[in-house]
Amino acid sequence: MHGGGRLSRTYDAVVVGSGINGLACAALLARAGRRVCVLERNDWFGGAIKTDEITEPGFKHDVFSAWHPLWVGGPAHAQLGGDLGRHGLEYVNTELPTATLYPDGESAFLLRSADENAAELDRHHPGDGDAWRALLDEFFPNADLAFGILGTELWSRHGAGLGLKAVRRLGRRGAAEFAGRLLVSARDWLETAFRSERAHGLFAPWVLHTGLGPDAAASGYIAQVIAVAVQEGGMPIPRGGGQKLADALVALIRENGGTCEADTHVEQVFSGGVRTAAGETIAADAVVCNVTPTQLYGALLEGYAEKASGFRYGRSEMQIHYALSEPPSWEGDERLAGTAIVHVTPGLDGVSRSVNEAERGLLPAEATVVVGQPLPMDESRAPEGKGILWIQLQELPWRIKGDAAGEIDVGSGEWTEALRERYADRIQARLARHIPNLEASILGRTALSPADLQAANVNLRHGDPYGGSLALDQNFLWRPLPSQPGHRTPLPGVWHIGASTHPGPGLGGASGALVAQQLLQPSLVSRARRLVSR
Numbered sequence: 288m289h290g291g292g293r294l295s296r297t298y299d300a301v302v303v304g305s306g307i308n309g310l311a312c313a314a315l316l317a318r319a320g321r322r323v324c325v326l327e328r329n330d331w332f333g334g335a336i337k338t339d340e341i342t343e344p345g346f347k348h349d350v351f352s353a354w355h356p357l358w359v360g361g362p363a364h365a366q367l368g369g370d371l372g373r374h375g376l377e378y379v380n381t382e383l384p385t386a387t388l389y390p391d392g393e394s395a396f397l398l399r400s401a402d403e404n405a406a407e408l409d410r411h412h413p414g415d416g417d418a419w420r421a422l423l424d425e426f427f428p429n430a431d432l433a434f435g436i437l438g439t440e441l442w443s444r445h446g447a448g449l450g451l452k453a454v455r456r457l458g459r460r461g462a463a464e465f466a467g468r469l470l471v472s473a474r475d476w477l478e479t480a481f482r483s484e485r486a487h488g489l490f491a492p493w494v495l496h497t498g499l500g501p502d503a504a505a506s507g508y509i510a511q512v513i514a515v516a517v518q519e520g521g522m523p524i525p526r527g528g529g530q531k532l533a534d535a536l537v538a539l540i541r542e543n544g545g546t547c548e549a550d551t552h553v554e555q556v557f558s559g560g561v562r563t564a565a566g567e568t569i570a571a572d573a574v575v576c577n578v579t580p581t582q583l584y585g586a587l588l589e590g591y592a593e594k595a596s597g598f599r600y601g602r603s604e605m606q607i608h609y610a611l612s613e614p615p616s617w618e619g620d621e622r623l624a625g626t627a628i629v630h631v632t633p634g635l636d637g638v639s640r641s642v643n644e645a646e647r648g649l650l651p652a653e654a655t656v657v658v659g660q661p662l663p664m665d666e667s668r669a670p671e672g673k674g675i676l677w678i679q680l681q682e683l684p685w686r687i688k689g690d691a692a693g694e695i696d697v698g699s700g701e702w703t704e705a706l707r708e709r710y711a712d713r714i715q716a717r718l719a720r721h722i723p724n725l726e727a728s729i730l731g732r733t734a735l736s737p738a739d740l741q742a743a744n745v746n747l748r749h750g751d752p753y754g755g756s757l758a759l760d761q762n763f764l765w766r767p768l769p770s771q772p773g774h775r776t777p778l779p780g781v782w783h784i785g786a787s788t789h790p791g792p793g794l795g796g797a798s799g800a801l802v803a804q805q806l807l808q809p810s811l812v813s814r815a816r817r818l819v820s821r
């Protein structure tokens with residue numbers, strides 16, 4: 288036994304961190320009869336899932352993540368959904384998942400069926416509807432391959448199996464073409480497929496939700512996967528707030544004999560166990576770390592300080608939460624009032640410009656504003672007749688060199704409270720042009736800068752919501768590290784999960800599910816014993 292301290296307890300698996308991946312992994316293991324223990328340094332379970340009254344009493348805000356299509360469409364929900372329902376998790380959904388609102392007041396919508404979407408795209412440019420149908424015709428026959436990449440342990444026989452399946456179905460040349468198409472940027476896909484800039488602006492902002500920009504390699508593939516997933520699955524959220532998902536997972540783990548402990552920082556991990564900051568050594572056959580590579584290799588494992596030193600974090604982000612005395616009254620298309628996520632942007636070039644400005648260290652002049660509206664789906668989140676807005680800004684630098692609009696003095700370049708509020712004012716003024724009653728109806732506004740996000744959750748390093756840059760060299764086969772892809776670490780029995788690992792960020796819980804699956808596979812020894820005893 289390594290680690291020192293007093294040895295108190297022994298488990299089959301200790302999970303370090305209660306993000307969605309940690310909780311999903313622990314729940315799957317506990318339900319299969321394994322003795323699990325989740326250790327969380329914060330005073331809540333869920334990591335980037337938290338629902339709290341952070342503006343005014345009675346207004347329940349999803350402080351960080353809010354939208355659950357990845358969870359509902361993911362592997363852990365498929366296995367645990369029924370059990371979680373018994374623990375109070377109920378999903379509500381919408382026919383109006385997303386739209387883009389342009390500066391001239393026109394908007395474009397992504398709806399819930401192929402026919403509706405074809406009609407909506409034709410409204411902006413006749414013929415774009417056919418382009419959408421053509422995309423679906425090409426996408427669906429190989430949807431298992433496209434989604435399979437995001438649900439498979441790529442560095443394993445399952446990953447090799449997925450490649451073989453593609454070759455068997457499409458032939459060698461066809462499989463190579465398919466793989467090549469996965470690398471297209473969103474700009475190249477959109478400008479080739481659709482004539483209308485409204486269509487480009489409808490899809491382009493979605494690549495921000497995976498940490499990419501519209502000119503990045505593979506952003507076209509990601510945009511297509513999201514567009515199809517939103518059409519088919521909508522924009523589900525838990526009634527009562529995202530916290531219901533974390534609470535139900537914790538309840539399920541405990542129901543199956545597992546332990547979940549908050550306020551417990553793990554400071555050392557080794558083969559066979561962990562040591563907490565309070566000096567307790569806990570033994571476990573498997574240790575599953577829901578942390579960033581820089582924490583894992585730079586702090587938790589001894590002797591690997593250099594291994595993740597080249598890992599890069601992505602752009603920073605900021606949240607703004609509003610409690611309103613009445614629902615926002617949008618100018619323009621009346622469907623905007625009921626739409627779950629409205630992107631306010633000039634379009635593809637606007638997103639591209641803001642990403643580029645942020646990557647050059649500037650506050651963008653005309654950021655892509657993600658306006659989330661949970662209330663039309665779930666009225667339990669605010670007192671009757673009131674309003675809530677969830678605003679996300681995904682194009683920000685961590686160290687600020689200047690303001691692309693030349694208006695804000697960025698001082699030392701650090702995220703101070705004053706800078707956060709000035710930038711929030713800029714966003715608010717832009718929104719007020721489209722929502723005339725916004726400023727008069729504000730009861731409370733709480734903004735969280737990149738520095739606030741990092742302080743709230745150690746995994747949100749530099750306020751990057753997505754656990755590290757998803758540039759091609761840090762994605763797919765190369766995530767988290769080209770020298771250590773997949774979910775194993777150099778130490779036997781120590782596993783790595785979370786947004787920093789394949790298949791990346793979001794609430795899918797897939798990395799947790801992939802590791803649970805591997806831990807639940809019968810070992811070679813037990814398989815051999817079974818064969819011998821037959």
Ligand SMILES: Cc1cc2nc3c(=O)[nH]c(=O)nc-3n(C[C@H](O)[C@H](O)[C@H](O)COP(=O)(O)OP(=O)(O)OC[C@H]3O[C@@H](n4cnc5c(N)ncnc54)[C@H](O)[C@@H]3O)c2cc1C
Pocket residue numbers: 303304305306307308309326327328329333334335336350351352353354355356357358551552553554577578582606679740744745746747751752753754784785786787791792793794795
């Ligand atoms: C503001 C914001 C909005 C987002 N919106 C959405 C959305 O709407 N939909 C969506 O699908 N995705 C969204 N995302 C992305 C998604 O929320 C994250 O990718 C996902 O939740 C990350 O989960 P995770 O398993 O990596 O763990 P995390 O959520 O990062 O949690 C990790 C946990 O581990 C704990 N921990 C770390 N180190 C230790 C240690 N040494 N000891 C003990 N505990 C430790 C941390 O305290 C934390 O609680 C959003 C992210 C952010 C930040």
